[in-house]
Amino acid sequence: MLTCATFRNVDALKSTSALFLQTCYALGTIKSIGVYLPVLERDLGLTSTGIGICLGLFNAFAYGPGPVGAYFYQRLRGGFRRCLVMTGAVLATSGLVLASFVNNGVGLALCLSLAGLGSNILSISLIITMNNQSGDDFGIFYGIGNSGYAFGMALVPPLADYLMGIYGWRGSLLVIGGIMGHLIPLTLMVGLDIEGVSNIELDNSHPNERTTDEPFDTIAEETSPCTSGIQTAPLHHLNKAQAETKDVDNTASLEEFSSETSEDTSLIQGSSTGKWDKDVSNKYNVHAGKGRYSQTICSDLYAFGCRIVQDSIYNQDRLMILLMFLSAVYAIINGGWYSFLIPRAVALIDKPSKALCIAYSGAVATxxxxxxxxxxxxxxxxxxxxxxxxxxxxxxASLLVDIFVPKIPVMIVTSFITSLMIAERNVLLLVICKDRAHQSHFPVILASYQIAFGVGTFLGSSFAGYVADVAGTANASFMFIAATDFLVFCLMLLSVILDRLQERNIDG
Known part of the structure; x- marks a missing residue:
């Protein structure tokens, strides 16, 4: 139950505020480019496909490099971690500022890619920090932080249109980039020392202690909150290990005695050997040591790779692979609909002010x-x-009505419903994946989710623009989105069925 005590977590509220502005920036960038579409087609010679590729690259870099950002964020400490996060804030702002000076589509694509990379670093860092700060209330804080998408959809398009009438599209984009520069001071307020929280949780937890009410074959796993994807042995194996501790202690003394005896024997034998035997053995070790050393490195790397695969959440829970593929397909809908909502409305409606009403409706729903x-x-x-x-x-159902009844009142309602459903499922999908694994696996899940979403949004923006160009109508892109959403329904239904079958096998 949601209570006021949830919002007493000051650290989580700071991370939520920064994530709110970052999501506002991410969707605001996409919407501002949609407002500039007619001018960009004239000044830069871009088509709908070109705009779709540019926005797709922004989305791809905003999600795709997630594993790299998560890896460095988990490994860096103190000031180095702060430098990484602030680099993301600077890149996100400078990407928009530099985009106002480009003269062709290639330059626009490079600047948007740079802005997307900065957005990705910020998003990964803030979400991982929020997950460690919020605990069981992650869904609430994450949902509120992601509500910045609504303000990016509602406030940025009319602001971009107003400023474009005064300063042109270049000056408008420059001003919006300056406004989004508030990401830098707001990110400085976020506490990034998540290890302190993790250590407190580790000290308060006693995984080796079991109450009398717990069954003997408990399969709860003991993990380290500061590691991602690496698990220790289950608890029912620990009892066996503790039972064998005495035998190990008894054999340890015997092994020490035998090792000392062998060392003494080798010293005696070494003193009796000649210098010629030592030279021969040294030459042999020089030539054979290289081969043994290289074999040892290869075997260690192979063992390390096998251990990573075995300890991975995707090896322990194969259904997670299906959920990540579903996330990529769902991201196609997300990228295509958000990228071409305003361009489609502008193409179907003569007055831009009426087209912005559709964006307002979607923003409230988001x-x-x-x-x-x-x-x-x-x-x-x-x-x-x-x-x-x-x-x-x-x-x-909302998309089908929007396609076959392209009237302004109907489009306002359907845009509200579609935006509401997309926003709801965005949070639901990550929480569904998060709840299937231990807390220590969250950075791995988030990084994989970011990759899937980056690939999907790039494909969604690109395919939606290509379909609109080939068919010659903006409605074709929405037909493509509706068909893709039906595939999402089938994949989620398949995951539910497989999950039920797994539960029956375990109970049986």
Whole structure:
């Protein structure tokens, strides 16, 4: 149940505020480029496909390098970690500023890629920090932080249109880049020392102690909160290991005695050998040592790789692979719809002000969806997968009505419903993946989710623009999105069925 005590977590609130502005920046960048579309086609010679590729590159870099950012964030400490996060804030701001000086589509694509990379570093760092700070309330804080997408959709397009009328598209983009520069001081306020929180949790937890009410074959796993994807042995193996401790202690003394005896014997034998035998043995070790050393490195690397694969969450839970593929397919819908909502409305409606009304409707729905999804997940009223299936069906129906009844009042309602369903499922999907694994696996899951989302959004933006160019109508891109959403429904239904079968096998 959501209480006021949830919002007494000051550290989580700071991370939420920074994530709010970062999400506002991410979607605001996409929407501002959509407003500039007619001018960019004239000044830079871009087509709908070119704009789609540029926005797709922004989305790809905003999600794709997630594992690299997560790796460096987990390894760096103190000031180095702060430098990494601030580099992301500077890149995100400078990408928009530099985009206002480009003269061709290639330059625009490079600048947007740079801005997307900075956005990715910020997003990864803030979400991992928030996860360690918020605990069980992660869904609530994550939903509120992601509600910045709503303000990016509602405030940035009219601001970009207003400033473009005064300063042109270059001056407008420069001003918006300056406004988004507030990411830098806001990110400085975030506490990035997540190890302190993790150590407190580790000290308060006693995984080796079991109460009398717990069954003997408990399979809870003991993990280190500061490592990602590396697990220790289950608890029911620890009892066996503790039982064998005495035997190990007894044999240890015998091994020490035998090693000391062998060392004494080798010293005696070494003193009796000649210098010629030592030279021969040294030459042999020089030639054979290189081969043994290289074999040892290869075997160690192979063993390390096998250990990573065995300890990976994707080896322990194969269904997680399907969920990541589903995330990539779902991201196609996300990238395509957000990228071409305003261009499609401008193409179908003569007055830009009416087209912005559709963006306002979607923005309100995004804010409601992002905030309410965390509360729905936290309340545990219904399984997240069933909610996801229901929202997918409702979104498909809304898209079909929007396609076949392209009237302004209808489009305002359908845009609200579609935006609400996309926002709800954005939070639901990550929480569904997070709840299937231990806390220590979250950086790995988040990094994989970012890759899947980066690939999907790039494909969604590019394919939606290509389909619109080939068909010659903006409605074709929305037909493509509706068909993709039906595939998402089938994949989630398959995951529910497989999950049920696994539960029956375990119970049987």
């Amino acid at each position: 804010f409601v969806g992002r905030c309410s999804s965390g509360i729905l997940v936290g309340s545990k009223l219904c399984d997240g997968k069933y909610l996801f299936l229901f929202f997918t069906l409702l979104n498909i």
